[in-house]
Amino acid sequence: MEPGSTGSRPGRTARQDPLETVPEALREELRHLGWLLINTPLPASFLIGKPSRWRTTVSPGQVYATVAHWRAFCQWWDERGRSSLGECTPEDLRAYALHLGSDRGVPRAGVQKALAALTRMWALDSSNPFPTGFCEPPWLSEGADDYLPAGSPAGENTTEPITPETMGPLLIWALRVVDDFADDILAAVKRKDEILAKVNQTIPTPEGLAALKDYLGRLIAAGAPLPSMAEESRTRLAATYIAYLTGASVSQVYSQVGMGPWREHLLAANGPAPILTGLSGTVDGVPWKEHIDYSEVRALKTHLATAA
Known part of the structure; x- marks a missing residue:
């Protein structure tokens, strides 16, 4: 085996164990926290209010980077004559953030990652049965901006803030x-999932084709618009939705589009495809929508996640 390579990945330089250079007095505490980082997810409640990039666990590649931030803090902590993470106070964390940004000149993004790593260390420590007593980072309650260096010569952000109005x-x-x-x-999301699951299992049958022809014939005879779904700047036939209503397969629906007697009408579909009616949500006592359409579900799900 060549020097500087691993047995399973020839030619790849092996990383140094980040705990080797941790001060001896803090090494066991950090070793335990490193074990928690790899094996124990954070409580889901911790993620409430956190940015979307936060996860209960970190990827294998982020384990090394996170422990490296912890190691740097421990080295600084040891230089101050401390021997346990449990001795740390919010004032000490303020001093460390200032040390990174002012003394060492770490850029804003780098300090932000270091503080995030310390936040995860506190969360892991405080949620396990044998905590070291590492204090809650003050930036969790006060906001991180005061602990970060400016992001540009003009300040952290030259964009005008969004007004309270x-x-x-x-x-x-x-x-x-x-x-x-x-x-x-959420009810519409569940209903659409049920529709997709059923249609995906539907095979072409004579009965399904007959029901499809009857359904399409009745709609066209009544002059009713055919169910459609929005797709970018145009609409198209809601084939999956129609297959669900009739028990036909999607391929049978498309065969009617291409070869059936109502081809022109089908291609011009612009009608609704309601999958949920009788909505419970209201605005000033009036239902907020008449119904939720098949083609709206994905966008509404995104809007809900964004609002949350």
């Missing part, structure tokens, strides 16, 4: 979407 209504409607509309949206 704009943010107020946005927040109000985000809350309304979550509190008032979520039940309807």
Whole structure:
């Protein structure tokens, strides 16, 4: 085996164990926290209010980077004559953040990653049965901006802040979407999943084709618009939805589009495809929508996640 390579990945330089250079007095505490980092997910409740990039666990590649941030803190902590993470106070963490940004000149993004690593260390420590007592980082309650260096010579952000007059209504409607509309949206998501599951298992049968022809014939005879779904800047026949209603297969629906007697009508489909009616959410006592359409479900699910 060549020097500097691993047995299973020839030619790849082996990483140094980040714990080797951790001060001896802090090594066992950090070793335990490293074990938790690899084997124990954070409580899901910890993620409430955190940015979307936060996860209960980190990827294997991020384990090394996270422990490296911990190691750097421990080296700084040891230089101050401390022998346990449990001795750390919020004032000490403020001093460390200042040390990174001012003394060492670490850029804003680098300090942000270091503080995030310390936040994860506190979360892992405080949620396990044998905590070291590492203190809660003050930036969790105070916000991180005061602990980060400026992101540009003009300051951390030269963009004008969003005014309260704009943010107020946005927040109000985000809350309304979550509190008032979520039940309807989630029910529509479930219904669409059921539709897709059923149609995916449907095979072409003479009975399904007969039911499809009868359904299409009745709609066209009544002059009713055929169910459609939005697709970018145009609409098209909601084939999956029609297959679900009739028991036909999707291929049978498309065969009617290409070869059936109503081809021109089918290609011009522009009618609704409701999958949920009688909605419970209201605005000023009036239902917020008449129904949720098949083609709306994906967008509404995204809006709900964004509002949450």
